[in-house]
Amino acid sequence: MVMRGGTSKGAYFVAGELPDDPDERDSLLARVMGSPDPRQIDGIGGAHPLTSKVAVVSRSAEPEIDVDYLFLQVGVDDGSVGDQQNCGNLLAGVGQFAMERRLIEIAGDEAHVRIRMVNSDSVATATFPLDAGLPAYDGDTAISGVPGTAAEVQLDFEATAGSTCGALLPTGAIADVIDGIEATCIDNGMPTVVLRAAALGIAGDESPAALEANELFRRRLENIRLRAGELMNLGDVSTMTVPKMTLVSAPRAGGSICTRTFIPHRCHDAIGVLGAVSVATALRLPGGVGSDLLEPGDDPDLVQIEHPTGTFAARVELADGPAGPVVGRSGIVRTARKLFDGLVFPKSPAFPTSASHQGRA
Secondary structure, X not given: OEXXXXXXXXXXXXHHHOOOOHHHHHHHHHHHHOOOOOOXXXXXXXXXXXXXXXXXXXXXXXXXXXXXXXXXXXXXXXXXXXXXXXXXXXXXXXXXXXXXXXXXXXXXXXXXXXXXXXXXXXEEEEEEEEEOOEEOOOOOEOOOOOOOOEOXXXXXXXXXXXXXXXXXXXXXXXXXXXXXXXXEEEEEOOEEEEEEHHHHOXXXXXXXXXXXXXXXXXXXXXXXXXXXXXXXXXXXXXXXXXXXXXXXXXXXXXXXXXEEEEOOOXXXXXXXXXXXXXXXXXXXXXXXXXXXXXXXXXXXXEEEEXXXXXXXXXXXXXXXXXXXXXXXXXXXXXXXXXXXXXXXXXXXXXXXXXXXXXXXX
C-alpha cells in the first residue's frame, strides 16, 4: 500500500510478505523504488528522499503493544537501504495501515494504536478517527507542506530521549564547539545537530535550492556532521542518514524559530517529525544553541517551528531531574491518507537470489 504520512510518502508492507533475509529484503525494496537512479524511473519512488521510504509493519509480540514498525530509508541515487533512524511522518499512517491489513481490529469512533518503533525500540501512540471499523481519512486538519485537509492524527511519544544515541545529550554537554561552530547535539527520537545559521554565514531563510547550491557551505556542514556523529556515539556516519543538521535563526512568520534542515545532504522542504521534536527540545533547554532566538508563545511547551513550506508545531514537556532537564511527554499532530493499494512489480535482480518476489504494497 502506498500512503502519505505527514509530509512524506512511502510504501507500506506487512513484514511477512517480504523476504526474511535483510539483504534480500533490502535488494527487493531498492528495486521496488527504482534505485539507484536519480529519477527512480523504473520504480515507484518519487526521486526524493521524502518519497523513497518504506514502512514494514507486523503484529507485536509484546502484550501492551499493538504493532511493530520498522522504517527503512531507500537511497535515491545509490540504492542504499538504511535503518539507522525513525520516520515520524510515515509513523502517522502505520496504525491505519495495520487496520487496513487486519493486523488489528478496533471498534468505536476513535483508534488508539500503540506502536513500537523498531529502529529505536521506543513507543508512540497514534490516535485517529474511525468510520465503520476502518480508518477515516477525510477531515479538516491542515498541516504545512500538504495541500488541503485530512483527518487529524495525534502522535504521542514515550521515552524517546536517547533512543538512538543513548542519552538526550549524547556528548554530555548542552553545547559543544565543532570545527569552530557552537552546536547542540541532541537525541529526542532523532539524532540532530542544532546550529545558528549566522555562525555558518547563512541568513537562515534561504530556499532549499539555494542552500544546496552553496558547495562551500555544504562541505563545511558535512565536516561538522561527521565530527558530531563521532561525538554522539554514532561512529562513522559518512554513509548514514543521521545525524540531521538543523540551522536556526530568528522567526520571520510569527512562529517561535526559523529552521532549515539537512537530511543529511538534501535540504528538507519542511522538517521531519522526530527532528522537529528534537529541535524543539534543544531550543527549550537552558543554554541550548539557538534558545536565545526562540520567541516564546502563550504555551511554553509549544514550539512553532518555521520551515521552507510553513510551520510545524511540536509540544515538548520538560521537568527538572537530578542530573538536569528530563523530557516528559512529546506530541505532534499529523495527517495521513491511503493513496494506492495493489501489487508492485519490481525489476528482476541483476544477480538471481534464492527467491523472486512480487510484493503487495
